[in-house]
Amino acid sequence: MSVLVFTETSEGKFKKSAFEVTSYGKKVAEQLGTNVVVLAINSSENEVLYKYGAEKVLNVSNNSLDTFNAKVYANVIKQAVEKENAQVVIIDSNTSGLYLAPIAAANLNAGYASNVIALPSSTSPFIVKRKAFSSKAFNNCEISTAIKVIGLAKNSYGIIENEVTGSIEDFSPSLIESNLTSTSIEHTTGTVTIADADIVVSGGRGLKGPENWGMIEELASILGAATACSKPVSDLGWRPHSEHVGQTGKPVASNLYIAIGISGAIQHLAGINSSKVKVVINTDAEAPFFKAADYGIVGDAFEVVPKLIEKLKEFKANNA
Amino acid sequence: MKILVCISHVPDTTSKINFTENNTKFDSNGVQFVINPYDEFALTRAMWFKEKQGATVTVVNVGNVSTEPTLRKALAIGADDAIRVNAEATDGFAVAKELAEVVKNGNYNLILAGKESIDYNGGMVPGMLATLLDFNFVNACVGLEIEGEIAAISREIDGGKENLSGNLPLIIAGQKGLVEEKDLRIPNMRGIMMARKKPLSVVEPTTSELATSSTSFEKPAAKSACKIVDNVDELVSLLHNEAKVI
Ligand SMILES: Cc1cc2nc3c(=O)[nH]c(=O)nc-3n(C[C@H](O)[C@H](O)[C@H](O)COP(=O)(O)OP(=O)(O)OC[C@H]3O[C@@H](n4cnc5c(N)ncnc54)[C@H](O)[C@@H]3O)c2cc1C
Ligand SMILES: Nc1ncnc2c1ncn2[C@@H]1O[C@H](COP(=O)(O)O)[C@@H](O)[C@H]1O
Numbered sequence: 001m002s003v004l005v006f007t008e009t010s011e012g013k014f015k016k017s018a019f020e021v022t023s024y025g026k027k028v029a030e031q032l033g034t035n036v037v038v039l040a041i042n043s044s045e046n047e048v049l050y051k052y053g054a055e056k057v058l059n060v061s062n063n064s065l066d067t068f069n070a071k072v073y074a075n076v077i078k079q080a081v082e083k084e085n086a087q088v089v090i091i092d093s094n095t096s097g098l099y100l101a102p103i104a105a106a107n108l109n110a111g112y113a114s115n116v117i118a119l120p121s122s123t124s125p126f127i128v129k130r131k132a133f134s135s136k137a138f139n140n141c142e143i144s145t146a147i148k149v150i151g152l153a154k155n156s157y158g159i160i161e162n163e164v165t166g167s168i169e170d171f172s173p174s175l176i177e178s179n180l181t182s183t184s185i186e187h188t189t190g191t192v193t194i195a196d197a198d199i200v201v202s203g204g205r206g207l208k209g210p211e212n213w214g215m216i217e218e219l220a221s222i223l224g225a226a227t228a229c230s231k232p233v234s235d236l237g238w239r240p241h242s243e244h245v246g247q248t249g250k251p252v253a254s255n256l257y258i259a260i261g262i263s264g265a266i267q268h269l270a271g272i273n274s275s276k277v278k279v280v281i282n283t284d285a286e287a288p289f290f291k292a293a294d295y296g297i298v299g300d301a302f303e304v305v306p307k308l309i310e311k312l313k314e315f316k317a318n319n320a
Numbered sequence: 321m322k323i324l325v326c327i328s329h330v331p332d333t334t335s336k337i338n339f340t341e342n343n344t345k346f347d348s349n350g351v352q353f354v355i356n357p358y359d360e361f362a363l364t365r366a367m368w369f370k371e372k373q374g375a376t377v378t379v380v381n382v383g384n385v386s387t388e389p390t391l392r393k394a395l396a397i398g399a400d401d402a403i404r405v406n407a408e409a410t411d412g413f414a415v416a417k418e419l420a421e422v423v424k425n426g427n428y429n430l431i432l433a434g435k436e437s438i439d440y441n442g443g444m445v446p447g448m449l450a451t452l453l454d455f456n457f458v459n460a461c462v463g464l465e466i467e468g469e470i471a472a473i474s475r476e477i478d479g480g481k482e483n484l485s486g487n488l489p490l491i492i493a494g495q496k497g498l499v500e501e502k503d504l505r506i507p508n509m510r511g512i513m514m515a516r517k518k519p520l521s522v523v524e525p526t527t528s529e530l531a532t533s534s535t536s537f538e539k540p541a542a543k544s545a546c547k548i549v550d551n552v553d554e555l556v557s558l559l560h561n562e563a564k565v566i
Contacts, residue, residue, distance in 0.1 A: 131441060187479055248438075
């Protein structure tokens, strides 16, 4: 018996979520009185996982796995589950994780709970708490199949150090054929993506027009943040669609979300409920966003944001 | 091409979410139900294939009789016929198994779904369905073109997109980008009249096995009030010392 954790790598390095799923997997294994096994594909730094409790790392190195293919990856997970006799499989909620988890679950004839935010409240029956209704509520979900797949929501459990003496075992699964061919990848380069960002700076229609985004970008760059926007802003073509945040756009689970000139409509808030700290800057003290935020400044963005940029520059200089 | 569009029936995005029966059931009182927003992109794309490439379009929902108005709306938008699998949709795996039966019986070769239902946010039905059927599958699809048997598909990835190619049969889980939002179809009067006469068949489920079930719901704890600060100095200091996020 074991708990299998799937981790994501990018150019040999683990994504931050790999440490979170490992930390979580270690705890679930403890709850079940068993061990955690971490599956790492083409990673060049397996040892760093020991710090988060990885007792065993299954190391897969194969150039054919450099390009992500959900079906092939899901089959590798299946082989690892069989080899390790895993009863729980934990997958992160990055783009790749969301793609392959349902495939892996169906392959394993396993029940799958996505958007899980906490440790199982009970292991028999096996019950996990997950986000539902676009984070407007939580759902306690019982998984009743022999093998259980958990999709862990980003930034929900945290990265917890729990140093163990681990070991690395090489694993060479056979690779299945996929009938889908990746023909090209287009990157919108040079920016922090909303999915990876710890801080997100977001602008709404209150900013009046695309020409005013210079200060948003500057603020984001000082904070190492991603830029985002409300739906009308992307509908109007002021910003790319990939920046649209909300119930029908991207979900944000950052540590800090700064909303500038955004009213706080229910559909917008549904996408950012999972962010830890929310700041709003808006001229209208009655804007609904103030009810959802932790900190707010009632004021004109065109005055407040430049001042905030200056102050943060000073702050960064003093805290460098 | 025989297209099947999977339609999930969900509370309108403005709905207040409440629960009844000791927090075990969603309270649908006063809630308006709509076609899942992501499925609207899938349906509109399907209409394009119907009009430009002569495809037939069937819409399907796994749900009880209360979902029929949502299926009628999809017919009013232009689908040719509708199927309702008469089962309560509580578990994504069970829904996928029912849909797999529908696909096999109808020989559909292009299945368009949404990337998630905005009620349970599972994001699981399309991937599971594809696996049960062993069809090609692309998640978070933002572009789809088809020439004969060959599809050119784009999917969203962090910070960009990946372009793929593959043969039918194919399943995609779509979102904005599949079509532009301004092009989304809404029913017109003639469509609504015609929809009344279009076939809506009800089939019985084939499985009663559930892999997951909901035991209860919770609402987020009430948030403490927003701290209104007067100036940016105070804000930066609070973010650093109190919230510890910078
Ligand atoms: C089906 C459906 C799905 C939707 N999904 C989403 C979604 O996913 N994401 C989303 O964002 N929206 C979504 N919406 C739209 C949503 O209802 C709102 O219309 C939208 O969020 C409003 O965007 P906004 O706050 O930028 O604009 P507005 O509502 O126009 O608000 C602008 C705000 O800026 C403030 N302001 C004006 N001038 C200044 C200034 N100089 N300085 C500071 N503040 C200023 C104003 O006081 C106001 O509060 C959806 C709507 C529907 C019907
Ligand atoms: N009960 C259902 N009936 C038909 N299609 C569904 C149903 N539930 C989900 N789907 C489809 O699967 C997609 C993803 O849903 P989900 O896995 O529930 O998040 C939806 O956008 C629909 O296209």
